[in-house]
Amino acid sequence: MDRFARLETLFHKARALSRAEQGPFLQREAPDDPELQEEVLQLLGAHSAADPRMEPQPDAVARAVSELAGLTQFGAYRVIRLLGRGGMGAVYLAERADGEYTQNVALKVLAPHLADDAFATRFRTERQLLAQMNHPNIVRLLDGGVSGTGEPYLVTEYIDGEPLDSYCDRLKLNVRDRLRLLLEVCDAVAHAHHNLVIHRDLKPANILVDKTGAVKLLDFGTATLIGSRESTAVTTLPLLTPRYASPEQLRNDPLNIATDVYSLGLILHELLGGHRAFTLSNDLAQEFSRATQDLPVLALGSVSTVEAAAVRGASLSELRASLGGDLSAIASKAVAYHLRDRYQSVEELKDDLSAFLESRPVHARPLTITYRARKFLYRRRYMVAAVTAVLLASAVGFVATVQQRRLAEQRFEEVRRLARYQLFELYDRAELIPGTLRMRAGMVQQSLDYLDRLSSQRDLDEGLAIEIAQGYRRLGDTQGNFAKATLGNPALAAKMYEKGLAVLKPVSGGSEQARRAQRELEASAAIASLTTxxxxxxxxxxxxxxxxxxxxxxxxxxxxxxxxxxxxxxxxxxxxxxxxxxxxxxxxxxxxxxxxxxxxxxxxxxxRQTSFQLALLDLYRLRAIALADKAPKESRAWVDRGFRLLRGLPPEVQNSSIARKARASYLMTLSAVTNAEGDSKQALAMMDEPLSIGRELARDPDDLQACANLAVLLENRAMMRWNVEDYAGYLADYSESTPLNERLVKSSAGERFRLSYLSSLRNLAYAHDKLKTPQTAAAVRKAYDELKKAASDESLGFRPKADLADLLLNLGIDGTQRPEEALTYAEAAAKLEPGAMNSWESLAEANRQLGRYDAALAAIDRAIALLDAPKDGEAPTLTYKQTLAKRQQILAQQAGGSQKK
The missing domain is CATH 1.20.58 (Methane Monooxygenase Hydroxylase; Chain G, domain 1)
Incomplete structure (x- = not known):
């Protein structure tokens, strides 16, 4: 028996017992599973709250609200009275009381008994989700914060209104007027979905109608990002409403936008027909049976009552007649048990509701010739009365064949439309949100599965081939294109690009669009190969x-x-x-x-304007970094361009992970420039914000590029700490960055990060040596062994050789410097990369230690020539001064007569 079936069985048995008997019974039946016991108790508690015949239990939220009773001030807002209680706390009517201006607001406070990390995070998530949405039918976020005693709160506009169902019944709105209000709800939910937010708790109580008749969607306290794997287990039942929950919610399956479509379908049944979609009972156990059973849907209006008809301004027969046919088909499709049979987006549901209001055919019904003709005739019943018989007669002759063909075409196009929506529109929006990398890869993979299945159903036409190829291109980008956020699997990325090109091969000689798609794939593959x-x-x-x-x-x-x-x-x-x-x-x-x-x-x-802006941010970032040491003034100019571009971006783009990465990099570069100009203390203070951003972005465990960026930030700060002689801080930073680099080098993209890992090992050895820690000998030996192995690998270029030469000259092995060995590696590095200054520095130092001062001077002069000399009126950079100091040291020793013959 699976876990859900066992939970359901225990629930039914325990429900028949008294409260005093339920706990001991569960301990006997599930002694090895205390979590299951707790889940059943939660379910029993929710059942008691939902069934007015049950004996009431103590209300934890009410107790929590009483704990807040003494609080009247939250930031600039003063509480007036309690408006209501919910699963996460209480909502108050409040007023702004700081003298700036007068405004009534709704103030939501997290219940004290939920003030743990998980619920506090959810509360902050609600604030963030509201902040990113701007729609006339969604309640606006005004403010938020933490009270003086530590309670998180958020402030939204106050809606002086009533729940959607109560409003419609009080005014006795007819079916068409109720549908027009529901279309406003659909607009609001669709806006949330476009911002990658699933509401998860749509119900009439969360949909208010204000005094002007405008709909307002409330309470995003249970909302989640599309693709999130966040648990919705039965233990979180107080945070959802089982009566309006989808089967996948009740099963704790991953959720998508179809979850909200299902809830809207349940609301549609109640709002139009005055009855539930599946049952007339208030039994919570029957609600939960929808999790595992494909229950028959009650036809819309089939069980409506005289009273329900009256509040809809109609007789019972009139109401049932208006709800049959199209509306009943729409309502049934919205609450289909299987996702594939449900509307794939709120827009599709809205389109069908609009089609009904405009007497157009709806997609919830088979688009037969007869049905289309009937709709056409109704819309134009006066114009075409004279030819009605002719149209119908011509339709009947081939209706059966066309019906099957139309149905297949409709299904084909619905699935293709969903795939395109996920592959392009949702993907592009998700790319702006931190932590969505694996989700995006999953979205692309799911879309490709859809498209692959479609391509197996018929000959592959050019349009479908291009869409599939573009899908493989995006999947390749998420897997191994280090020009972007990536999962770090370049081998798989290469396969994805190859698959895309293979799909295009049969049509590559066709239209210009197909040839362009092929060139785009080839370009993406080349860029990914280079960056990897x-x-x-x-x-x-x-x-x-x-x-x-x-x-x-x-x-x-x-x-x-x-x-x-x-x-x-x-x-x-x-x-x-x-x-x-x-x-x-x-x-x-x-x-x-x-x-x-x-x-x-x-x-x-x-x-693609936003894509161009984000690419330009990256260009400015990389150019500024490249110039930070050599040309600080020019580097600042590129950073300034980047900040100007950042300030001009739309707010949702400014908050994207790509833009935040750019900001962190610009701030780091400014810090590096300040350091190069000689003010290491100021430079060090400037690293706090970029590191904070870097740590935040690196919380996505799937994004290897974010992990690499954090390592770079730490190592930049470490070098500044060295300059101010904070050697303990230097050790701390490299002790944090080295494991990050080790994780990267052990990934499927390890070869790309091998050089960074080797460099961090060398610098970690420097730190231990400077502080003479007990780990010094082991750290130096590990760095030496790894660098020597890498120095023999010609594919790694000059850097391992240069780093090994540096280590041998400054740290030595077992406390002994080895200038002869270092000289060999320094010469090889300088030959491989004549433009690398540190190779020439190591070559100069090796010759100096060996007493070959002429050769040392020649090498240090090559290093100086690679730096930009200070212009008139400009101070020399720190690197320039340090390199000149080395030259003076060589000259001094040469003048001392210690040159070896």
Whole structure:
């Protein structure tokens, strides 16, 4: 017996017992499962609250409200009176009392008995969800905070109104007027879904109608993000209403937007017919049977009463006649047990309700020729009266064949529309929200499953092939394109791109749209390959990709997709030293070209405008980082451009993970520039905010790029701590960043992060050596062993050799410096990467320790030449001063007559 069946059996048995007997009974029946016992007790408690015939239990919320009775002030707001109680606390009528202006508000306070981390997080989530929504039919968030005694609260506009069902009954609104109000509800719910929010507790009590007749949707306290795996177990029953819950909610399955569609369907039955969809009983156990049973739906109006008809301004026969046919089909489709049979979005439900009001065919019914003809005739009954017989006669002859064909076409298009909605519109919105990476990958995979099944049902047409290929491209991006947030599986990403190209192959010689889709896939694959492993032969193909995209944009300047890919390809130039050295343009020229390409895309103000803005943020970020040490003033200029762009973004984009990552990077770069200019203490203080953002973004365990960014932030702060001689802080930062890099190097994308891991091992060894900790010898030996192994791997380039030379010169092995061994690695590093300053510094230091001062001077001069000399009136950077100091040391020793012959 599965867990739900066992829970249901225990519930029915315990329900027949007195309260005093229920606890001991459950302990006997489930002695090994205290969680199951608690769930049954929660269910029994909810059943008691729902059934007025049951003996009342103590009200925990009422007790909690009494605990708040002494509180009258919450920030700038003073409580006037209690409005109501809910599963998470109480709502008060309050007024603004700080003298700024007068305003009545609704003030929601979290109940003290729920003030643990989980409920406090949910409460904050409600505030965040309300903040991101702006719709005339959704209650507006005004303020929020924590009271002087620690109770979280939020402030919304006060709605002086009544629940939707009470309002309709009091005014005796007819069916059509009730439907018009329900369309406003659908608009509000659809807006929430477009912001990736599922309400999860839609019911008449959460839908108010104000004095002007406008609908207002309330209470997002149980809402969740689309794709969230957050538990909705039966132990959270006080936070949902079983009477209006979907089967998947009751089963604790993952939820999607169809959950709210189901709840709207239940409301539709009650609002129009005055009865429930499945049962006339108040028995909660029957409500929960919907979790596992596909119960027959009561036809809309079939059990309506004379009293229900009266409050709808009709006789019983008139009401039943108006609710039959189309409306009954719509109501039944909305509450279908299986997700595949339900409306796939609130917009689809709204479209059918609107179609009914306009006497158009509804999709909830088979779109037969006869049915379409009847709707057509009704809408134009006066114009076409003379030809009605002719139309019907011609329809009857082929009705059966067309019915089957239309039904299949309708199902095909419904599934395809859902897949497109998830793959494009929802995906693009989700990309702006932190922590949605795995969810987005799941959305794409589900959409591809739909599209693959569709493609097996018929010959693959070009349009469907393009959609499937675009899906594989997006799935590849989420799996292994390190130009974006990624799950870090480049091998799987490469397979996804290959699959996309294979799908397009049969149609690649067709339209320009198909050929463009193929080029876009090839470009995405090239960019992902470069950003994942630039030393693996991807650079020639990458340069070819840039050339091809440049031709595309030149021949069709309005092709925003190719323009965006070109901009991202140019950004990828900054992703590795090899790319910078191998690309035909100088780095500055590449940056300028990328900026021009992306700004022109923004000027087009098309559907991809936000994507162009976010790409430009990335370009400014990477360019500023590249210049921070060498040209601080120019780096500041790029940061300023980035901040100007950030300030001009819409609020929802400013709060996206991409924009927040850019902000953290800009602040870090400003800190690095300040450090380079010699003010390390100020630079250190400036690192607090970027690190806070970095930690927040790195909470997504799936986003390897966010983890890597946090490691970079920590290591930048560590270097500043070294400069102010805070060696303990330096050790703390590297003790935190090194495990992050180790996690990254052990991932499926480990090769990309190997260099960062090696560098962190070396610097961690420096920290231990400086403080002479007991771990010093082990840390140095580990760094030496790993670097020596990496130095023999030519695919890793110059950095392991340069880092190993540095370690041998400054820390040595077993306390002994090894300049001869270091010299070999330094020479190899300088030969591989003549533009890397630290290779020449190590070469200079090795020669100095060996007493070869002429060679040391030649090497240090090469290092100085790679730095921008201070211009007139400018102070030299810290790096420039430190390198000059090394040169002076060499000259001093040479002058001392210690040169070896």
């Amino acid at each position: 492993n630039p030393a693996a032969g991807s650079l020639p193909k990458f340069e070819q990709t840039i050339q091809q995209l440049e031709k595309e944009v030149q021949s069709n300047p309005s092709d925003d997709e190719s323009r965006l890919l070109l901009g991202r390809a140019l950004i990828a130039v900054f992703s590795s030293p090899e790319a910078r050295d191998s690309t035909r343009d100088a780095t500055a020229e590449v940056a300028q070209k990328g900026e021009t390409i992306l700004l022109e895309g923004i000027d087009h103000q098309g559907a």
